Amino acid sequence: MVLSVKNLVKSYRNKRAVDGVSFDVEKGQIFALLGPNGAGKTTTIKCILGFRKADSGEITINGSYSYLPEQKELYRYMTVERMVQTNEKISRMFNPKKAFELLEEFQIPLKEKIANLSHGMKTLAYLSLVLAEDVDLYLMDEPTWGLDPLMRNRVLELVRTIPQSGKSVFYTSHILSEVERIADVVAIMVKGRIVEMDNLDNLKEKYVACVVPRGEKLNGYLYKSTKEEDVYIVKKSEANGKIQPADFDMIFEALVKGVKV
Amino acid sequence: MIHKELSDMKLRSIVIFFLGAGLFFFVAPFHKLTLEMLNEYTQLENMPKLLERFVPKNFIERLSDWSFYIYTQWFGKNLGQFIPILAMIMAFPLFARETENGTMEYLLTRNSRKKVFWSKVCIAITVLTVQMLTFSLLPGIYSWFASQDFKYEYLGAYTIHTLVGALFWFTLTVLFSVMYDDQVKPILTTVGILASSTVIGIFKPLRFMNTYSYILGSRIISTGKMDVTYTVSLLSVIAVILMSSYAIFLKKEF
Numbered sequence: 001m002v003l004s005v006k007n008l009v010k011s012y013r014n015k016r017a018v019d020g021v022s023f024d025v026e027k028g029q030i031f032a033l034l035g036p037n038g039a040g041k042t043t044t045i046k047c048i049l050g051f052r053k054a055d056s057g058e059i060t061i062n063g064s065y066s067y068l069p070e071q072k073e074l075y076r077y078m079t080v081e082r083m084v085q086t087n088e089k090i091s092r093m094f095n096p097k098k099a100f101e102l103l104e105e106f107q108i109p110l111k112e113k114i115a116n117l118s119h120g121m122k123t124l125a126y127l128s129l130v131l132a133e134d135v136d137l138y139l140m141d142e143p144t145w146g147l148d149p150l151m152r153n154r155v156l157e158l159v160r161t162i163p164q165s166g167k168s169v170f171y172t173s174h175i176l177s178e179v180e181r182i183a184d185v186v187a188i189m190v191k192g193r194i195v196e197m198d199n200l201d202n203l204k205e206k207y208v209a210c211v212v213p214r215g216e217k218l219n220g221y222l223y224k225s226t227k228e229e230d231v232y233i234v235k236k237s238e239a240n241g242k243i244q245p246a247d248f249d250m251i252f253e254a255l256v257k258g259v260k261v
Numbered sequence: 262m263i264h265k266e267l268s269d270m271k272l273r274s275i276v277i278f279f280l281g282a283g284l285f286f287f288v289a290p291f292h293k294l295t296l297e298m299l300n301e302y303t304q305l306e307n308m309p310k311l312l313e314r315f316v317p318k319n320f321i322e323r324l325s326d327w328s329f330y331i332y333t334q335w336f337g338k339n340l341g342q343f344i345p346i347l348a349m350i351m352a353f354p355l356f357a358r359e360t361e362n363g364t365m366e367y368l369l370t371r372n373s374r375k376k377v378f379w380s381k382v383c384i385a386i387t388v389l390t391v392q393m394l395t396f397s398l399l400p401g402i403y404s405w406f407a408s409q410d411f412k413y414e415y416l417g418a419y420t421i422h423t424l425v426g427a428l429f430w431f432t433l434t435v436l437f438s439v440m441y442d443d444q445v446k447p448i449l450t451t452v453g454i455l456a457s458s459t460v461i462g463i464f465k466p467l468r469f470m471n472t473y474s475y476i477l478g479s480r481i482i483s484t485g486k487m488d489v490t491y492t493v494s495l496l497s498v499i500a501v502i503l504m505s506s507y508a509i510f511l512k513k514e515f
């Protein structure tokens with residue numbers, strides 16, 4: 001196990017941003033923390049890294065780590081090349097050769113100042129620094145946000161190859177499709193709590209969509225209502241009415257809406 | 262860390278260095294001109310009363326002595342007035358800029374809080390010390406080259422007053438740079454404290470609050486000695502402020 005979080009609680013004044021979150025990230029695993037904006041994903045990752053002090057709970061990181069923050073901010077006055085050189089001096093596990101290879105692949109101009117890069121280019125430059133670190137765990141907060149589809153695919157491919165060398169990835173996102181593509185384990189976080197966590201295939205197996213006449217109650221999550229029918233996402237064992245397969249989008253949406261009847 | 266920190270403060274260090282050195286060369290070479298101008302004023306029949314009050318005739322006579330001139334006009338006026346401001350300029354972005362720009366996370370992922378704090382503070386203190394030493398030793402070096410009769414025995418005391426005064430305002434600004442998340446508040450707060458402590462220091466029982474009378478070295482010129490008690494007190498306050506800043510930085514959330 002590379003990362004273990006037990007009963008993590010973090011509040012901001014009266015608001016509980018993270019409410020008793022627990023999970024483990026195993027060696028060679030891609031763990032995705034999925035949730036809508038404001039679910040508490042970034043706070044969780046910041047507590048793991050010690051940027052925010054948890055109110056309670058236990059966090060254990062076994063090994064070295066690298067982090068891609070939500071705000072991809074680097075030193076604006078430096079050129080990309082200088083940023084790599086600076087990173088080499090600051091970080092002990094950094095491979096500048098790999099960083100330059102990634103920058104070349106992402107077509108980031110080395111002589112350009114960070115301040116002049118677009119959001120997407122800045123993300124790719126930061127990713128190059130993070131992925132060039134030889135660490136046990138890569139923590140990434142919304143790594144593909146703002147990237148064009150081609151680059152997003154390439155980044156996802158790169159992330160997907162990380163576990164091949166026994167390394168792990170802790171990944172937060174609100175984009176279902178990319179989580180579906182790369183994650184081994186998915187935890188769905190809503191309003192500071194993890195409402196579901198499992199292997200992606202198990203998760204899809206676990207739930208079905210049940211269509212029942214409007215007003216009929218089922219032990220599950222109300223997905224949508226029409227004039228005559230209600231559609232619930234329920235666990236297979238609780239299924240009733242007209243049963244249909246539920247895709248990951250439907251499961252996620254129903255869980256996020258959180259209308260449990 | 263050293264390389265990055267030096268890069269961060271390169272521009273403002275160079276600007277401060279040239280400002281300080283430039284200011285010195287507006288003072289030192291104009292000894293005779295200053296004297297001539299002041300003497301012309303004193304010879305006026307209707308000399309302005311304000312000038313008479315602030316620049317008494319005996320003071321103008323003493324200014325003809327090179328040592329008195331350079332100590333009072335450089336340490337006691339031009340450099341001395343700017344020391345707190347120069348120290349603030351060196352300190353205010355140290356932590357606040359990283360927090361404001363979101364690069365603190367980048368640093369703290371790669372280094373411990375302890376290393377980040379002490380690297381930043383120690384490198385900035387080293388640069389500030391070099392600047393203050395240069396500015397303090399300039400009169401001595403200039404006097405030697407210009408073959409002026411200079412009383413070197415006071416230079417050590419003035420240098421210590423300059424250095425300790427600069428360090429005090431530096432560490433105070435560092436404290437606010439750690440506390441606040443933007444760069445404007447640390448400098449505004451410290452400038453506010455500088456202004457209010459100087460005003461409060463007008464009242465006799467609170468004279469110690471006015472760090473300017475220490476930095477400008479009025480006691481050195483009158484007694485010929487360094488103010489040991491005030492120096493030790495300021496050094497103790499500097500240590501307390503620095504440790505408080507460190508404690509706050511260790512607990513700060515980003």
